[in-house]
Amino acid sequence: MEKFGPIVELGKMIWAPISEYYNYHKDAGELMKNLKRKREELECGRSEIELKMEAELFPSKRPKKEVQLWIQNAKTIDGEIEDIEQEAGRVKYSNARIGKTACKKIQEVEELMNQRGGFSDSFVVDPPVSRGDVLPITTIVGESTAKRTLEKIWEHVLGEDFRKIGVYGMGGIGKTTVMKEINNLLLKETDKFDNVIWVTVSKASNVFKLQNDIARNLDLDLSKYEDVTLRAGKLNIALENRKRYVLILDDMWEAFCLEDVGIPEPTPTNGCKLVLTTRSVEVCNMMSCENIKMELLSKEESWNLFLETLGRDVLNTPDLEATVKEVVKECARLPLAIITIARSLKNVVHASEWRNALEDLRTSINGSNNGATTVFKRLQFSYKHLKDEKLQHCLLYCALYPEDYQIDRDELIEHLIDEGVIKRMKSRQVEFDKGYTTTRKKVNCNKFFCCNNFHFVAINFYRNES
Numbered sequence: 001m002e003k004f005g006p007i008v009e010l011g012k013m014i015w016a017p018i019s020e021y022y023n024y025h026k027d028a029g030e031l032m033k034n035l036k037r038k039r040e041e042l043e044c045g046r047s048e049i050e051l052k053m054e055a056e057l058f059p060s061k062r063p064k065k066e067v068q069l070w071i072q073n074a075k076t077i078d079g080e081i082e083d084i085e086q087e088a089g090r091v092k093y094s095n096a097r098i099g100k101t102a103c104k105k106i107q108e109v110e111e112l113m114n115q116r117g118g119f120s121d122s123f124v125v126d127p128p129v130s131r132g133d134v135l136p137i138t139t140i141v142g143e144s145t146a147k148r149t150l151e152k153i154w155e156h157v158l159g160e161d162f163r164k165i166g167v168y169g170m171g172g173i174g175k176t177t178v179m180k181e182i183n184n185l186l187l188k189e190t191d192k193f194d195n196v197i198w199v200t201v202s203k204a205s206n207v208f209k210l211q212n213d214i215a216r217n218l219d220l221d222l223s224k225y226e227d228v229t230l231r232a233g234k235l236n237i238a239l240e241n242r243k244r245y246v247l248i249l250d251d252m253w254e255a256f257c258l259e260d261v262g263i264p265e266p267t268p269t270n271g272c273k274l275v276l277t278t279r280s281v282e283v284c285n286m287m288s289c290e291n292i293k294m295e296l297l298s299k300e301e302s303w304n305l306f307l308e309t310l311g312r313d314v315l316n317t318p319d320l321e322a323t324v325k326e327v328v329k330e331c332a333r334l335p336l337a338i339i340t341i342a343r344s345l346k347n348v349v350h351a352s353e354w355r356n357a358l359e360d361l362r363t364s365i366n367g368s369n370n371g372a373t374t375v376f377k378r379l380q381f382s383y384k385h386l387k388d389e390k391l392q393h394c395l396l397y398c399a400l401y402p403e404d405y406q407i408d409r410d411e412l413i414e415h416l417i418d419e420g421v422i423k424r425m426k427s428r429q430v431e432f433d434k435g436y437t438t439t440r441k442k443v444n445c446n447k448f449f450c451c452n453n454f455h456f457v458a459i460n461f462y463r464n465e466s
Helices: 002-056 065-092 096-118 145-159 175-188 207-217 228-240 281-286 298-312 310-317 322-329 335-344 350-366 371-384 389-398 409-419 426-438 452-465
Strands: 164-168 195-200 245-252 273-277 291-295 407-408 447-450
Touching: 002 065, 002 096, 065 096, 145 164, 145 175, 145 273, 145 291, 164 175, 164 281, 175 195, 175 245, 175 273, 195 207, 207 228, 207 298, 273 281, 281 291, 298 310, 298 322, 310 322, 310 447, 322 350, 335 371, 350 371, 389 409, 389 426, 407 409
Parallel strands: 164 273, 164 291, 195 245, 245 273
Antiparallel strands: 407 447
């Protein structure tokens, strides 16, 4: 009998796959029916999980990764089952391969359904929340004036006497720069506040747009909700989840009711603060803020800032200091105007050129009698003194970007080429080289922000040029 042992074993080896093949062939119809039932169970299970997850997705909540993965796997298997059913429908007789595939897919569905027991009671989690964003800032100009204002704001924010603080002053005076410094300092103050939320407010704003501005900075999607009151409720929950926060609304143009927007009223109980910047003291008053005025630079600070920007070598030219001082005087002690005009006059050398520039500046600002016009007229002078048409067009094109939009240099150059601001040349590389040369005169980095003052100025330039 021993000599038949190998033959028996060989027979078993041959028979096993034949038997398996036969069973798949014989049971293919039943296996497909079973697979259909399993698919229905899977669809019900997925629908149940999605509904529960949707119900738990309050503002600032996120689906658990394992739940998202389960749903994705369920969708993948569902698609694969559909392919199997379509193939089975095309075959007019029982097919062992289809039976085997159906059997394997049934096992996958059962394994996936069993995984549901591994989920905890909740399908969502609180995402890791950043305390806030460190903002890029330029050096605060006006050692005494600006820093006095900064210290006063800092004292009010950290103190317990005031919950809403309004910083006001004309455009270009440095409100945003000071508040960016406050923002960055608050991020280091871990004991007092849990979060610092910076929001740049759109000029053409209403309650709906302001809600979007704030929601965007909270990583909150309000796009599904059209009703302003419902949106306010979602926003209110998201802000309350941030616990003790400082909400900074930069460049407010009009007052809003906090409740209408969805901003919880700052109180000693919730430990929150609201700080806004605006050009209008009326906005501060209407929002019941403790007001802090951003003062103009002193004459000495204005003079020093102008020379630091321009270069002190200008004083080496005989009989020029008096004319330069007159130019500085026409800058109206505004940091933005001083820096911009000084930069535009860097290549002016001769006394006659300076006298001509002074006359042009005075002509340009003639009739400016309000805050916005005061800034614009002085910056318009700088625009005209760029003496580079391509750079002027580049400035106007930037007005198409939203306020505080981070502009990518390569993207901007692509648009300037496509719009014909940079003329077509023998190769794309040559066109890009021209674009880099042009934009480098404006900014020395690969990404820069379309700040609110720049946006305001560029739009006004565009209107005047048109």
